[in-house]
Amino acid sequence: MSDPFIYLQFIRQHMASLTGTTEGLSHGTPAFYVNKKILTRLWENGEVLVVRTEERDKWMQADPETFFITDHYRNYPTMLIKMDRVQPEDLKQLLTDAWLGRASKTQIKKYQGNQKA
Numbered sequence: 001m002s003d004p005f006i007y008l009q010f011i012r013q014h015m016a017s018l019t020g021t022t023e024g025l026s027h028g029t030p031a032f033y034v035n036k037k038i039l040t041r042l043w044e045n046g047e048v049l050v051v052r053t054e055e056r057d058k059w060m061q062a063d064p065e066t067f068f069i070t071d072h073y074r075n076y077p078t079m080l081i082k083m084d085r086v087q088p089e090d091l092k093q094l095l096t097d098a099w100l101g102r103a104s105k106t107q108i109k110k111y112q113g114n115q116k117a
Helices: 004-016 056-062 088-100 105-116
Strands: 021-026 029-034 037-042 048-052 078-082
Touching: 004 021, 004 029, 004 037, 004 088, 021 037, 037 088, 048 088, 056 078, 078 088
Parallel strands: none
Antiparallel strands: 021 029, 029 037, 037 048, 048 078
């Protein structure tokens, strides 16, 4: 991937598969929410994604060139991702994990039922 529009389309397509997600704006950039809680948003440059994760240390240790934080995000359960470096399957996993951490039990059950079908 190399174009912010392509990144956004990829993210939109995956987020649409997760029950109850909505798209809006955060800091003037496209963002995705579940139950009015933010999951992810594009950074203003369109090349970096902010994603909610409780496992950022694992990701950053595995690939610090792709996954990183700035001082601003140090005290938040979020991580920054360079979109031109991330593997699509890793991105899907991170987006799904962010959703699983904020979705309701009912939404999660529905999602799991769809995965089995």
